[in-house]
Amino acid sequence: MRITVTGGAGFIGANLVRRLVAASDVEVSVLDDLSSGRRAYLEELPRTRLVVGDVRDEAALDEVVAGADAVVHLAARVSVPESVADPVDTHEVNATGTLRVFEAARRHGDLHVVWPSSAAVYGSPTTMPVSEELPPAPASPYAASKLAGEGLARSHASSYGLPVLTFRFFNVFGPLQPADHAYAAVVPAFVDAALAGRPLTIYGDGEQTRDFISVHALTGVLETALRRRLVHIGPVNLAFGTRRSINELAGLLEEHFGPLPVEHREERPGDVRHSQADNRLLRALVPDLPQDDFPAALADTVRWFRAQHDDVAQLTPGPS
Template sequence: MRVLVTGGAGFIGANLCRLLVTLPEVESVTVLDDLSSGDAANVADVGINLVRGSILDREVLAELADGATHVIHLAARPSVPRSVKDPVTSHAVNATGTLFVLEACRRAGPGRMPHVILASSSSVYGDCPEPHKHEDLPTRPLSPYGASKLATEAYALAYAGSYGLPILPFRFFNVYGPLQPAGHAYAAVIPAFVSAALKGRAVTIYGDGEQVRDFTYVGTVARVLADAAVRRVTSTTPLNLAFGTRVSLLHLKNALETVLGRPVEAEFLSARAGDIRESQASSQLLLRRFPSVRPVPLDEGLRLTVTWFEKTQGATTH
């Protein structure tokens, strides 16, 4: 296996690369990343080939895809609030960038097209009232980010149907864990909570804190992605990559207090545009394809995340 990981210096990508290089089936791992949200330090000394470049650079993409047996497409412009502020850039990177990745893979030719795994998002469901978001639900994204991710998976499935490109689209739900950055305005909730708490600051909750998320530890995500690549799993529909956990932000704060062994203060601000009230996955389709996967529980994942933040921030919990 010669694997190309777009966005491989980012949070999920770097965790995946660290796993891929340990697998006997993997001959080489190449990362394409413009480092706009990733960090070269995340993959330093991991044993990968880092190419600094954009998925919008079609020449670079074509060269790298031509030598790959597998492409795991994780490069994206993340964040719902960021997309609300700048929808055009989110579309360019997430939708057009994905189209360029798929086209580079298609142009490898019959019998040489790489197996493609790519990341969509739970945000495609919008604020659907169904308690468990299953893949047959209508998709009604509330944000430009969600719309761009819906375009991502739609193009992927269209390329599978039109050109026979072997495709596996995943819908990620609130992935968290080591290497996830916290020090910016669009940080995800868990790294933002952990970083603030370790610095003795109040965590920021937008809204009343009763909004529900399905948090998935990055190590679990990496194992599923790697297994899918090794077995060349494909699907004619997107698959949720989450396990139906139901965690409110208030519960998350309480769980963090348990891990730290002390109270964590909270500051409540107005709800943000585009935020979804409830996001919880149905994992039935995922478990049919990956019956042996066992997700890391939230308390264990939080402990691992706190430990990583303590090392990188030089903080203590005392």
């Protein structure tokens, strides 16, 4: 099986590539512009080819898609605050780039395409959990760009018969997730701060909730979708259907680090207050979906970040 993964040098992409090539029957071609992905995440992986390029570039897409059996389209601008600062770039990558991927899949034999939208398209609903039947209410340019991609996915399935599966990702966390930029996701930001001895930064009161899913569980679902060639005309929530507050996350991390200082700041524009998936449709498509693994996955994430921190500390020269 030959799989193309756009954004395959990024956090979720590199975890997926590693999972796929662990099976001897899979070859992977990756397209990544390395704006947030890292070449090192793919080094020494068997049956893996990296093409450095932009997902909006037709020639680059043709190079990696040719001969593929399926495409996992993960390349995206994923930060809500960054989308507020630069909505045009976010739209071009997330909406136009997604259109380019669908068109490449059509050119090369109507390939199966699996790609992520986002729970951000729901906005701030007043009822939980949110089902796929809830009308979207995007509150940020990022969410709007993902909703545009959903429309393109549905239209390509309806107009051209393209086999597409759209997942709405919720809050994914785990090893390889970047923590070294201003808009880092909450789990890596908290773990990195704890390791460095900095206060945990909480925007707002910390009672906002998220439906966390480990990258291990999520990539397992993606692999299942590829092997079973799952399709669905509309979006499918990909989450465990749980809710944990940011304050609760901070408390769980204290089990690994001891008492942690906290610094509160104003809420950020575009941030969603609460998030929780209704995952009945997902469980119908993937009946063997595993159970929520949050405590164990959080511990695994802490171990990975701690190992990276220790490696950096060993390479840092001491005072002369």
